[in-house]
Amino acid sequence: MGEYCIKTRGLKLFYGEFEALKGLDMRFLSGRISALIGPSGCGKTTLLRCFNRINERYEGVRTEGEVVVQESNIYSADTDLVELRKKVGMVFQRPNPLPLSIRDNILYGLRLHFSRKHRNASILDEALETSLRAVHLWDDLKDSLSNQATTLSLEKQQKLCIARLLPLKPEVILMDEPCSALDPDATAKVEELLRDLAGDYSLVIVTHNMAQARRVSDECAFMLLGELVEMRRTEDLFVSPRDQRTADYIEGRFG
């Protein structure tokens, strides 16, 4: 693992004519939690979705510049999206377990990428237990692994969605407001989980909730209208923002 898990150089993104990201140069620390904050429409989610190129599933999206993950520009012509997504996983606002059993959800990634003979029962069982333990769900769910994942509480669903990425051993996990569908209690538990995952994984999290950014992240980037205003250690950014706009935003003068 290098010092930085993701680097962007002159990253621009257009939705048709609209320039949503205006040439970003950013670096995200490896093994840490980096938060992206800013008002709605500032481009933070768009930026996050550049890191696994899921934006491209939609019409009229055009990207310029570089995003470097593991020393490779993921926008180069020889990037295989399947390989990229194995290394850069994503968790969405609303938990989106597949309509399958808990077990099948966790093992779906392995089933996609490994042929039958490379996955025997013991490998699968081990991956299942390791992944569920990593998200603090094993003790709760170990006796109901064949239940439908969609019947779990939202908190557990979201943890399951995180666990589902782990068997593929991702480098980076992207999180798009992972707690916005959860109540405060569940949010606290998921945040605790994020702290546990940092170190083993690099996390980039988009959040609307400044208190959350402050609680969980190591470094924090404030974005406005498709531009990066400042990106620093979370503590520094909240205590002594350099830019007046950052100060105004974190004090709630605009939102």
Add this chain to the structure above:
Amino acid sequence: MNASSFATSARTATNRRVESVGKTVLAGVTALLILPLTAILGLLVIRGAPALSLEFLLEAPAAGMTAGGVFPAIVGTLWLVGVSLAVSAPVGIMAGIYLNEYARANWITRMVNLAIVNLAGVPSIVHALFGVGVFVLFLGLGTSILSASLTLAIMTLPVIIASTKEALAAVPMAFREACWTLGATRWQTIRHVVLPNSISGILTGVILQVSRAAGETAPIMFTGAAFYLPFLPQSVQDQCMALSMHLFTVSTQVPNVPEAIPYATALVLLSVVLLVNLLAIAFRTYLRRNRKW
């Protein structure tokens, strides 16, 4: 004590009256709908009853269509429905999948979608002419079950494509994103998650086309259906009789047919459609229960 502050005001009373009138009208219209349905069925049963018997189902027409049964027509209709859906269901479903899951929203896709919508609105007699021109004459398939079935297939395709697209579009985007973020290809996503969650909707579209394929007369009249055949079809290259065609024949083309025969034929046609639908629904239920991947 004064009247309660929550007593019904004049305005609320009016609203309430309008509400009850509205509800009555809507319910009444719905009830009226049942009338023609039951009337049709009742008429068919009452008028057709004298001709109905096991022999009617199992024998060929006799005495210049004025006696005997409809067995060859039942067999022919099953051939036509079977062969046409064997063509249109896979083609339509595959096209629907492509259009909904892969096609980008460019002008070609828009043209294709426009063509499908318009194809759905083409009268069946026009399909018949097309079938004669292309399948019977140009491709040299002759008047045969194959020509007639292909004509029916073209006719049923647009609805199958449209209902497939609709069923696929109803699968939440979140399921697809979940797969993509794990590095699933589009096909893996479709195969593992999208199809299992839309298959019953897709099959509903196909089932609806069974009655269409069985009931249409015009498209098969010039392409493969015969007035009367003394033998059963042995392959798709033979002509066949068909219930819809037979109904047309005995009601308008042949003199001195006992009144009960057309009604009984219609009743058999309805029953065949119902039976095929039931089979398809059973299959759909089976698939739904075994939602595996």
